[in-house]
Amino acid sequence: xxxxxxxxxxxxxxxxxxxxxxxxxxxxxxxxxxxxxxxxxxxxxxxxxxxxxxxxxxxxxxxxxxxxxxxxxxxxxxxxxxxxxxxxxxxxxxxxxxxx
Numbered sequence: 001x002x003x004x005x006x007x008x009x010x011x012x013x014x015x016x017x018x019x020x021x022x023x024x025x026x027x028x029x030x031x032x033x034x035x036x037x038x039x040x041x042x043x044x045x046x047x048x049x050x051x052x053x054x055x056x057x058x059x060x061x062x063x064x065x066x067x068x069x070x071x072x073x074x075x076x077x078x079x080x081x082x083x084x085x086x087x088x089x090x091x092x093x094x095x096x097x098x099x100x
Contacts, residue, residue, distance in 0.1 A: 001019055001021055001034070002016075002017075003015070003017045003018065004041065004042055004044070005043060005044075006060055006062075007043060007044060007059070007066075008045075008046075008059045009059065010060075011059040012032075012044060013089075016092060016095075017086060017087060018086065018087040018089075019032070019034070019085070019086045019087075020084050020085040020087075021080070021081035021082065021083055021084065022081055023081045026075075026076050027047060027049070027054050027075055027076065027079070028082050030046075030047065031046075031047055031082050032045070032046055032082070033045055033046075033047040033056075033080075033082055034079070034080045035056070035075075036079075036080055042080055044083065045057065045058065046058070047075070050069045053069050053072050054069065054075040055068070056068055056069075056070060056075075
């Protein structure tokens with residue numbers, strides 16, 4: 001799946017990097033997860049165990065205010081999968097030039 005948005009930048013760059021996602025319906029431990037966003041589309045978040053649920057956080061400092069802990073039940077209802085691998089595009093210029 002192509003990484004959507006810039007929540008995980010610079011770790012994963014939206015629109016350029018890709019993730020391989022294993023479908024799941026529950027929290028499997030600290031990892032990157034693909035979650036259903038408010039519009040029903042996919043978004044990548046860091047998921048971490050918390051005593052009162054799952055802490056969802058962005059790697060992009062611009063979104064530090066959006067980090068929150070959600071109840072485990074809410075997480076299980078909105079998780080689409082766990083990221084098991086990522087592919088980082090190293091040379092954006094070559095891709096842009098090749099696609100022109």
